Amino acid sequence: MLDSKYIEENMDKVRGKLAERGAEIDFEEFWALDRGRKEIIKKVEKLERERNIGSKKVGELRREGKKEEAQELQEEMKRTSVQIKELGELRARAEEAFRNFLLTIPNISHDSVPVGGSDADNVEIRKWGEPKDFDFEPKDHVEIGKDLDILDLDRAAKITGARFALYKGLGARLERALINFMLDLHTNEHGYTEVLPPFMANTDSFIGTGNLPKFEEDLFKIEGTDFYLVPTAEVPVTNIHRDEILKEDELPIKYVAYTPCFRSEAGSYGKDVRGIIRQHQFNKVELVKFSNPDSSYEEHESLTENAARVLELLGLPYRVVLLCTGDMGFSSAKTYDLEVWVPSENTFREISSCSNFEDFQARRASIRYRPKDGSKVKLVHTLNGSGLAVGRTVIGILENFQEADGSVTVPEVLVPYMGGVTKISN
RNA sequence: GGAGGGCUGGCAGAACGGCGAUUGCACCGGUCUUGAAAACCGGCGUCCUUACGGACUUGGGGGUUCGAAUCCCUCGCCCUCCGCCA
Numbered sequence: 001m002l003d004s005k006y007i008e009e010n011m012d013k014v015r016g017k018l019a020e021r022g023a024e025i026d027f028e029e030f031w032a033l034d035r036g037r038k039e040i041i042k043k044v045e046k047l048e049r050e051r052n053i054g055s056k057k058v059g060e061l062r063r064e065g066k067k068e069e070a071q072e073l074q075e076e077m078k079r080t081s082v083q084i085k086e087l088g089e090l091r092a093r094a095e096e097a098f099r100n101f102l103l104t105i106p107n108i109s110h111d112s113v114p115v116g117g118s119d120a121d122n123v124e125i126r127k128w129g130e131p132k133d134f135d136f137e138p139k140d141h142v143e144i145g146k147d148l149d150i151l152d153l154d155r156a157a158k159i160t161g162a163r164f165a166l167y168k169g170l171g172a173r174l175e176r177a178l179i180n181f182m183l184d185l186h187t188n189e190h191g192y193t194e195v196l197p198p199f200m201a202n203t204d205s206f207i208g209t210g211n212l213p214k215f216e217e218d219l220f221k222i223e224g225t226d227f228y229l230v231p232t233a234e235v236p237v238t239n240i241h242r243d244e245i246l247k248e249d250e251l252p253i254k255y256v257a258y259t260p261c262f263r264s265e266a267g268s269y270g271k272d273v274r275g276i277i278r279q280h281q282f283n284k285v286e287l288v289k290f291s292n293p294d295s296s297y298e299e300h301e302s303l304t305e306n307a308a309r310v311l312e313l314l315g316l317p318y319r320v321v322l323l324c325t326g327d328m329g330f331s332s333a334k335t336y337d338l339e340v341w342v343p344s345e346n347t348f349r350e351i352s353s354c355s356n357f358e359d360f361q362a363r364r365a366s367i368r369y370r371p372k373d374g375s376k377v378k379l380v381h382t383l384n385g386s387g388l389a390v391g392r393t394v395i396g397i398l399e400n401f402q403e404a405d406g407s408v409t410v411p412e413v414l415v416p417y418m419g420g421v422t423k424i425s426n
Numbered sequence: 427g428g429a430g431g432g433c434u435g436g437c438a439g440a441a442c443g444g445c446g447a448u449u450g451c452a453c454c455g456g457u458c459u460u461g462a463a464a465a466c467c468g469g470c471g472u473c474c475u476u477a478c479g480g481a482c483u484u485g486g487g488g489g490u491u492c493g494a495a496u497c498c499c500u501c502g503c504c505c506u507c508c509g510c511c512a
Contacts, residue, residue: 041474045481052446052481055493059444070492077492095473245436245471247453370436370470373454377471 001102001364004034017108020115021325025105033101037094044087051080103207104214107360109325110297110334116324122337123324128308129317131341132400139406140344141398142275145171147406148424151276162273163265163280165391170424174397174410175283177417178390179258182285182310186387190306192256192287197236199259200227205239208365210331210357217266220280229262233286234384241290242365246380248372252299253290256387258283276391277349283390289383290367293359296381297334300356304336307352307387314411316396317341319348333358338388340396351392354385 007014011027018025054077061070114123145151150171156164167175186192203226206212211219211231220229230236237257246253261284272278287306291299304320311318323335332355339348359379362368368377401409407425410418 038474041481045474048481051492055491056445058492062444074492081492247436370453375454375470 001360002105002108003359003363004098004102008034014108018106021106021109021328022117023106030101033094033098037091037098040087040091040094044084044091047080047084047087051077051084054080100213103364106330107210107333107357109328109332110356110358112322113328113334114322114324115326117326118324119327121324122327123322125320125322125336127317127319128312129315129341131317131343134343136404138343138399138402140275141395144398144402144406144408148408148426150174150424153276160280163278165276165279165281170418170421171394173418173421174394174414174424175390177414178393179283179285181414181417182387182390183256183258185310185313186256186285186287186306190254190256190309192254192306195237195240195255195257197230197233197240197257197259199230199236199262201230201235201239202226203228205235205242205365208239208242209235209361210329210364211235214330218264220262220264230259231263232261232284232386233257233259234288237286237288238361238367238382238384239365241367241380244367245377246290246367246369248292248369251290251292251369251380252295255288256285257288258285260284276395279391282392285387285390287354287385287387291381291383292369293378293381296356296358296383299381300334300336300354300383303383303385304338304354307354307385308338310388310393311338311340311351311396313413314393314397316393316400318351321348329353329355331355331357331360333360336385338386340392341400342395343399349392349395351396352386352388355383357382357384 002014007030015025015027054073058070058073058077061067061073114121116122139147142151142153145153148171150167150169152166152168153164156166159166183194187194200222203212206219206228219231222228236259237255240255241253260281262281263279265278265280268278276282287303289299289303308318308320318338318340321337321339323332323337328335335353335355337350338352338354340351341347342349358381361382362379367380367382369380370377397411398408401411403409405425407423410422410424415422
């Protein structure tokens with residue numbers, strides 16, 4: 001959520017910035033809602049003042065034994081009270097309409113973000129590693145998984161439906177090994193605190209991160225409750241500190257969390273239907289930071305590096321891409337995507353998305369800190385990034401490290417997590 | 427699922443339905459000091475207003491009342507006990 005005062009004072013900039021990302025804001029409506037809200041607030045508060053003074057006076061008159069005067073004033077205040085109640089309802093509606101309007105406006109991009117309409121305008125920042133030159137026809141992960149009997153998509157479809165996976169044997173072990181490896185790396189080497197949050201969260205939490213009210217169709221809701229399955233650990237973890245005032249000394253707070261992620265994938269019918277690239281349920285290790293606003297962009301860079309380190313240790317070729325205005329998520333001010341090399345597609349595919357949300361989520365979720373110098377409490381900046389998406393990491397490993405004989409070499413760093421297994425083969 | 431107790435400011439903890447929440451601790455600033463501590467003074471939630479001011483805020487929402495932290499209803503959460511259960 002943007003600061004309404006900021007919008008008022010920087011109308012042209014806001015208009016331009018939002019246009020860059022393909023979002024239009026109806027300023028006529030904004031002004032109308034804002035003006036309406038302020039007018040009604042003024043009226044109500046004037047009446048409330050009268051009532052407060054009047055009521056106090058009633059008490060005084062009674063104590064002085066002036067019963068009749070008290071009675072008279074009481075009658076008058078009763079009428080005032082009725083008016084307040086009526087206007088109060090209008091006020092509530094006006095404020096809600098204003099807030100709802102603000103909740104549907106996306107974040108403003110950082111000045112370093114390139115302007116563009118689609119992923120074609122994203123900017124490659126750097127590349128790491130060399131895609132392997134296979135001297136045989138490489139298979140895709142579906143074939144590899146089937147041939148090694150570690151991935152059974154047909155039976156998963158029987159259990160649930162399309163876009164679900166059943167890992168078996170060393171496939172299941174590989175998934176678990178990756179989760180543990182990533183958690184150990186980020187806690188031991190990068191200073192994150194491990195958390196294991198609920199896999200469902202309530203409406204307030206989803207509003208806090210910006211997933212609601214606008215993107216409900218992307219979520220699975222639990223019938224008969226106020227709970228949704230989390231589409232990313234970002235939701236529960238960012239909301240750990242919702243409605244809190246943190247100490248400046250505590251910042252930055254860094255969490256790493258493993259959760260499964262559940263996404264309805266509405267609107268992606270027919271896209272990535274083969275394999276486990278796009279699933280209704282997948283595992284992810286997520287990095288989340290709560291930062292001092294002054295240093296959030298440094299924290300963004302280091303968070304991205306922390307995620308990239310996973311790929312480097314695994315030996316998977318990747319590139320870093322700076323998303324353009326048109327390709328960024330609703331809540332983000334700046335996003336780097338990490339893309340892993342996928343031999344079967346002869347291209348890079350997103351495996352991590354690292355964003356700085358500045359105070360956009362913090363304002364929605366009311367996450368603030370108390371500056372050391374005693375000045376007014378301020379909103380923190382929130383950041384997060386996948387560290388990494390586990391299913392897609394499995395794709396990377398199976399496809400990049402496949403051998404001519406159909407086996408897959410286990411990256412050295414994972415061997416201890418695989419119980420000493422160095423090669424997955426029949 | 428049943429019975430009971432609770433929810434107040436960053437924390438602790440008061441407040442017969444009536445001058446719009448007493449106090450302590452923590453934190454920040456100032457005075458004092460060579461420096462620090464102590465002491466003293468001030469500050470330390472949100473909104474409206476150029477300002478002066480004003481309104482709101484005792485878990486959320488609603489009700490009773492001239493007036494609600496206080497009474498009633500409802501939802502949420504925490505604690506204790508019973509039942510069931512991985």
